[in-house]
Amino acid sequence: MCAAGRRWGRRQRVLLWGVLLAAWEAAWGQLRYSVPEEMPKGSFVGDVAKDLGLQMPELRESGVRVVTEGRRQYFALHGKTGHLVTAERIDREQLCRLVEQCVLRCELIVEGEMKVYEIEVEITDINDNAPNFKEIELEERISEMTVPGSRFPLPDAHDLDSGQNSLQSYDLSGDEHFSLAVQTGPGGDQRPELVLAKALDREEAAFHELVLRASDGGEPSRTGTARIRVTVLDANDNAPVFSQAEYTVRVPEDVPVGSTLVTVTATDADEGHYGSVKYSMKKATDMSSDIFHLDSETGAITLVQSLDFEEGDYYELELQARDGGGLFDTAKVALTVTDVNDNGPEISVRSALSEISEDAPSGTVVALLHVQDQDSGANGEVRCSLDGGVPFRLESAQGSYYRVVTARELDREQESEYNVTVRAADGGRPSLQSSRVLCVRVLDVND
CATH class of the missing domain: 2.60.40.60 (Cadherins)
Known part of the structure; x- marks a missing residue:
């Protein structure tokens, strides 16, 4: 019985x-x-x-x-x-x-x-941000010989909101000599341009004061403004010319802060004041202006903030070279960040048993693990394994999940407790590794 x-x-x-x-x-x-x-x-x-x-x-x-x-x-x-x-x-x-x-x-x-x-x-x-210009006091220098209809790029405003709450329109107020045109960039962004509507006469007016306003589509709408002071200059015959229309740069994400990534060059055939070239960053994607610095005298672009491939792998800068007479040329710098193996695999124990009966059948789940690596490509590919000598095995579950299960029936009289070591290694060279130890106690049955 x-x-x-x-x-x-x-x-x-x-x-x-x-x-x-x-x-x-x-x-x-x-x-x-x-x-x-x-x-x-x-x-x-x-x-x-x-x-x-x-x-x-x-x-x-x-x-x-x-x-x-x-x-x-x-x-x-x-x-x-x-x-x-x-x-x-x-x-x-x-x-x-x-x-x-x-x-x-x-x-x-x-x-x-x-x-x-x-x-x-x-x-x-929600519409909690207004459009804003990085610089609210701007200066444009335009020759009095400039032909009506000429266009001059203006700084664009940035709005951190999205959708209808983001930047929607620009308008310009000032005098009859200028009007505003807005071009649509390849990515759908709006690029304001100052248009010379009427010929300038320096003897008639040496300065013109304008106000550029950016508005979003929120309810109610939020706005940001920048004041533009146009200085009328004497004639200038030649504009600066960049050595390249586009500079392509590839840098690893661990390049040291302070490194010079590329130096752009523009030349001007004029002499003296009209031949002196100054460089400026007219348009930068995302947070580029906070990460890179452009030397206005030398054209050297240096790194001022550490790069992180996982946060951003591509940056585009639009540069302008302007001479002392207000003539200019533009060039683009396309900077690609390459990944390095700077993140090790992370093993998270989602759920685990601390005790298991010795008569539990083979395949009994004792732990649910999640493994991830923030790197990309081979650097983010993770392989998992268990240290030998224990009656457990590792099974793949959904996505990046793994299960630790019993490989056979247990015998408390032979071993009453196991320390199961789970190891994860990525595919980088050299590979980065991590491990977690699961402690499982075997409960006795009357066998």
């Missing part, structure tokens, strides 16, 4: 482990929500419990937590309501300055059920 009872108990335990194993193979859920930026901490994002069909008592008993990749946790789960809420105020422009659609991803992990639900939260823009 006792022997039969033991056999019945063993079958029950095998059935239980089979149910747990099946839970691992269940479909992984995904939710998507949307929330405006700058909402206070604790603001409602979505009813996770309702959308997943989970009951709060079950959630509390199973053990549930929200995990966001990276060092900062932007979301949390409200323990009483099952709502996903903001864990801090979110600034869209700070997080997603380089992308149009700002999406943050996190994971809801139900530890008791060994399930992971992926959650995407789109951070929508």
